[in-house]
Amino acid sequence: xxxxxxxxxxxxxxxxxxxxxxxxxxxxxxxxxxxxxxxxxxxxxxxxxxxxxxxxxxxxxxxxxxxxxxxxxxxxxxxxxxxxxxxxxxxxxxxxxxxxxxxxxxxxxxxxxxxxxxxxxxxxxxxxxxxxxxxxxxxxxxxxxxxxxxxxxxxxxxxxxxxxxxxxxx
Amino acid sequence: xxxxxxxxxxxxxxxxxxxxxxxxxxxxxxxxxxxxxxxxxxxxxxxxxxxxxxxxxxxxxxxxxxxxxxxxxxxxxxxxxxxxxxxxxxxxxxxxxxxxxxxxxxxxxxxxxxxxxxxxxxxxxxxxxxxxxxxxxxxxxxxxxxxxxxxxxxxxxxxxxxxxxxxxxxxxxxxxxxxxxxxxxxxxxxxxxxxxxxxxxx
Numbered sequence: 001x002x003x004x005x006x007x008x009x010x011x012x013x014x015x016x017x018x019x020x021x022x023x024x025x026x027x028x029x030x031x032x033x034x035x036x037x038x039x040x041x042x043x044x045x046x047x048x049x050x051x052x053x054x055x056x057x058x059x060x061x062x063x064x065x066x067x068x069x070x071x072x073x074x075x076x077x078x079x080x081x082x083x084x085x086x087x088x089x090x091x092x093x094x095x096x097x098x099x100x101x102x103x104x105x106x107x108x109x110x111x112x113x114x115x116x117x118x119x120x121x122x123x124x125x126x127x128x129x130x131x132x133x134x135x136x137x138x139x140x141x142x143x144x145x146x147x148x149x150x151x152x153x154x155x156x157x158x159x160x161x162x163x164x165x166x167x168x169x170x
Numbered sequence: 171x172x173x174x175x176x177x178x179x180x181x182x183x184x185x186x187x188x189x190x191x192x193x194x195x196x197x198x199x200x201x202x203x204x205x206x207x208x209x210x211x212x213x214x215x216x217x218x219x220x221x222x223x224x225x226x227x228x229x230x231x232x233x234x235x236x237x238x239x240x241x242x243x244x245x246x247x248x249x250x251x252x253x254x255x256x257x258x259x260x261x262x263x264x265x266x267x268x269x270x271x272x273x274x275x276x277x278x279x280x281x282x283x284x285x286x287x288x289x290x291x292x293x294x295x296x297x298x299x300x301x302x303x304x305x306x307x308x309x310x311x312x313x314x315x316x317x318x319x320x321x322x323x324x325x326x327x328x329x330x331x332x333x334x335x336x337x338x339x340x341x342x343x344x345x346x347x348x349x350x351x352x353x354x355x356x357x358x359x360x361x362x363x364x365x366x367x368x369x370x371x372x
Contacts, residue, residue: 008351017335050311050330050361054222061221061235065213065242066206072243074204075250 001025006036010043089153093146195254202250209249213242216262219332223266226327227275229316237273241266256341263332264342267324280321281345281353314364322357329354 006029012018013026030037123129192211200208217238224237244265245252252261270276315323328334328342339354340347 008355011329011354012336015333046358046362047330049307049365050326053308054218054331055225057217057221057238058231058235061217061238062210062214064235065217065239066210068239068243069209069213069246070206072246075247 001029003029003033003036006030006033007039010040011047013040014044014047086150086154089150090143090146092153093149094142096146096149194258198249198252198254198258201246202252209246212258216259217242219259220262220266222331223263223324223327226315226323226331227266227270227320237266237269237275240269244269257338259332260334260338260342263328263334263338267342270320270324276320276324280319281343281349310365310368314361314368317364318357318360321353322360325350325353326357326361 006026009018009022009026013023016023018026030040123133194212194215197208197212201212220241221234221238224234224241225231228234228237241262245262248265252258267276271278315326318326324343325339328339334342336347336350336354339345340350343350345353
């Protein structure tokens with residue numbers, strides 16, 4: 001780095017806000033360049049001189065500001081999409097779907113318990129393999145059902161411009 | 171370890187640690203939900219910075235109070251839309267700058283071209299140099315600052331008094347960082363010149 005580059009970096013060097021490599025380069029340059037070392041001292045002195053203390057705020061300022069604020073009606077925050085919203089919506093939809101299929105299974109009216117829908121059996125797999133294949137297929141079906149539900153829930157929240165309290169706390 | 175103790179430990183490890191109530195983000199969130207007291211804490215913490223910035227720009231304590239009030243009121247109105255990506259103070263300074271713009275204390279064209287700032291004459295100081303000489307260092311710097319153009323005062327105040335970074339100043343003034351650096355460089359040179367001219371070694 002040349003001296004003009006160093007001069008431009010000195011204020012930030014003094015504030016220790018330079019990237020480590022740049023800071024090291026400035027430090028190395030300052031140790032070998034008396035002109036820049038003098039400029040550094042000068043910048044340090046200038047900063048110390050001008051960075052005087054601020055005036056205290058007038059004692060009544062706080063009360064005046066807050067009186068204005070309290071007189072102002074509060075506006076609701078516009079709702080912003082979060083990734084968590086989608087995850088929660090999908091989770092909720094899957095849970096509802098699982099509950100429905102579970103109840104159907106109890107009454108043995110779910111296709112899970114018929115021989116009509118058992119692709120694992122065609123492959124001649126063991127009971128475990130058949131169960132895994134079935135579970136995977138139902139998960140895909142569940143996602144196909146839950147994604148539109150999640151999207152609808154999300155759209156409804158976005159339309160209302162405000163998340164329900166229980167939702168915002170999550 | 172009893173089952174109860176295990177359950178207690180599990181519950182404890184699952185319970186999220188409560189965020190400090192005084193944390194800026196928490197206060198902002200509470201303020202966004204309409205909590206006046208949380209906003210009051212934010213005002214309390216930032217009033218000195220905004221007031222002093224206003225004082226620097228207006229050079230009049232009464233007008234500075236008025237400008238500070240308007241800044242906080244605008245902040246309260248726009249708080250629901252504030253994204254906590256920036257520091258709250260930086261956002262406040264941007265609002266204060268906008269108030270300065272709407273009151274024509276500073277004009278955006280001053281910042282558009284760093285070279286144009288050079289041609290703006292420095293306003294005449296109200297105090298004769300002999301009086302300034304007798305003043306304390308702080309008053310001397312304040313008086314010297316008051317002789318600079320509003321644009322110079324603003325960038326110097328943001329950098330040296332508000333301790334903003336180049337990025338923050340660029341965000342506040344909506345300028346490229348290179349332009350901010352140029353303004354700051356020139357403003358500093360102008361302040362040094364005024365300080366030297368008025369007897370205080372810069």
